[in-house]
Amino acid sequence: MLYSFLESFCIQFTFQLFISESIFLIDIPRKKHFVPRLVGFLIAQIFLGKLWETTLTVILPDSMLQYVCLYIGYALLTIIPISGSFDLELRELIFILAGGYATEHMTFALSKIILYLFHRQYTLYGSLPHLLITRYIIYVMGAMAVYFLIIRTKKKSGELGDSDFRIVVLAFIIMVFAIGFSVYWSYPEEYQGTRVGNIICPAYSFLCCALVLLMEYYVLRENSMKREQEMMEQLLKMSGTQQKSSKEAIDIINMKCHDLKHQMKALEKIENDSSRKEYLQEIREAVSIYDATYHTGCSALDYVLREKTLIFNERNIEFSCMVEGKMISYMSSADVYALMGNALDNALEHVLKEKEGERVIGLQIRHHYDMALIHLENRCSCAPEFKDGIPVTRKKDKTQHGFGVKSMIYIVQKYGGEVLITAKNGKFNLDILLPLYQKKK
Structure with missing residues (x-):
């Protein structure tokens, strides 16, 4: 049969x-x-x-x-x-x-x-x-x-x-x-x-x-x-954007140093103790932005966070950061800088459209089962449209649509990870899952 x-x-x-x-x-x-x-x-x-x-x-x-x-x-x-x-x-x-x-x-x-x-x-x-x-x-x-x-x-x-x-x-x-x-x-x-x-x-x-x-x-x-x-061409373009961001941070430092020089000269002429104390407090607050020193376990991530924190403080953006950088320390420094720098720049671009006092960015890097989870969220009162899982740009030049996000996806996939982007409840969320402790590629 x-x-x-x-x-x-x-x-x-x-x-x-x-x-x-x-x-x-x-x-x-x-x-x-x-x-x-x-x-x-x-x-x-x-x-x-x-x-x-x-x-x-x-x-x-x-x-x-x-x-x-x-x-x-x-x-x-x-x-x-x-x-x-x-x-x-x-x-x-x-x-x-x-x-x-x-x-x-x-x-x-x-x-x-x-x-x-x-x-x-x-x-x-x-x-x-x-x-x-x-x-x-x-x-x-x-x-x-x-x-x-x-x-x-x-x-x-x-x-x-x-x-x-x-x-x-x-x-x-x-x-x-x-x-x-x-x-x-x-x-x-x-x-x-x-x-x-x-x-x-x-x-x-x-x-x-x-x-x-x-x-x-x-x-x-x-x-x-x-x-x-x-993707490499897009990464080069993204590198140019990162250089512009670095120049902005340096300009902020130069401007603050210039202001401090004049404040120090003015301080010498102040004889009243109460006025002197108030002026010193203003100087301490101005200098405090340089105390943003990070020791996450990933030197490339520390550099990115120090640079972006300067810009966030200057733009009155509330930035919370809870990260375990050693989870992504196996990635090449260039990839960490490109991935995290571009992600934070995108978040900055979104929150600058919000009212002052509502400009909030939060970053977490933590364990998620046997993976490393990078979670970045920011205030987003006007949710963007999505196409193929990528936010559609509102810029006039559509030829450059989404190349930054695509570059991030390319870097993540290079290490066997996944990217999920959502916008709901007034927040824009970027979630990246990466395997733990791989060799550098």
């Missing part, structure tokens, strides 16, 4: 495609109630696949076009369980569809070549062990080989979201033509058992499908490098 059930062409091919596509779905977010959704959609795929096979048998009996349409239809039907169970975009779906079918077809072509070289026929019917090996186990092995040789080694080069839609569609078209060519030369009886039908044609299909996979991951790598280049 098991043999009869597994012998169904629809069951076999559904399994082969699902195994081949699953290696591309390992890191894709899953929808709620994943298991029942997946099982239900797989049953629907099998049912529709059988219906598609029956329909083609009636419409295109004994035709090469029947087999071409049959395989393409089976491939398209895998959209049902994938899109129904995983949270992904259209280009990601096409990427997985093309890559999964290419993996399945590579395994099929290679197994056909090997069986021919060992003088064994790739028969559709046989014993249960033969069925399990040639229709199931070998596809698991083929999928694992592709995963460890191609997918796993290329994973750091980019994500599916970086795939170029046009190139992915082109890869899918190449794959379809390879399958059509394979069907055209494999099914005629005159080519069965010959080198043309069992070596030349499968080898050609194997190379075409391998080209599809390499093309897809080449696009990922190129797009990832392009994204990194754009």
Whole structure:
């Protein structure tokens, strides 16, 4: 009974495609109630696949076009369980569809070549062990080989979201033509058992499908490098903003020093003790802004906090800070300065729009389970609009929209962290989760 059930062409091919596509779905977010959704959609795929096979048998009996349409239809039907169970975009779906079918077809072509070289026929019917090996186990092995040789080694080069839609569609078209060519030369009886039908044609299909996979991951790598280049350019722009902020802090210091010189001269001429005491108190308050010395355990963070505190005090901004800087001390100094400097500058830009007395910024860096949580909040009476999780700028120059936030996200992702930005209850919140105690990158 098991043999009869597994012998169904629809069951076999559904399994082969699902195994081949699953290696591309390992890191894709899953929808709620994943298991029942997946099982239900797989049953629907099998049912529709059988219906598609029956329909083609009636419409295109004994035709090469029947087999071409049959395989393409089976491939398209895998959209049902994938899109129904995983949270992904259209280009990601096409990427997985093309890559999964290419993996399945590579395994099929290679197994056909090997069986021919060992003088064994790739028969559709046989014993249960033969069925399990040639229709199931070998596809698991083929999928694992592709995963460890191609997918796993290329994973750091980019994500599916970086795939170029046009190139992915082109890869899918190449794959379809390879399958059509394979069907055209494999099914005629005159080519069965010959080198043309069992070596030349499968080898050609194997190379075409391998080209599809390499093309897809080449696009990922190129797009990832392009994204990194754009981020580096944005970081350079952000560095210019940081330099402007540093100049502002230095200007504040110079201005205060200039005022102190005149105050010291005026103090020498004051003879009344009560007036002298009042004047000294004013000088102490003026000097107190330089007492903002931080020892957080991260020297780069200390520098940023000292610099920003000068600006906050000058602008009458209330700044509360409770941080454990050693949690992020593993990050490079440049990344800490860019990340925290830009975050605090963004908070400063928001609170300056508020009335005096309502300009409040709070910063925390603390443990959150086994992660480091950076929480920055500031007063925000007018919540901004969001697009793709990033606040939309109100500035006239939209070309520079969100590059500072994107740069922060880039730095955080570089260390395997996550960024969440929200605006609610009159507050703008930036939450960053980072792994603890990594090596510098």
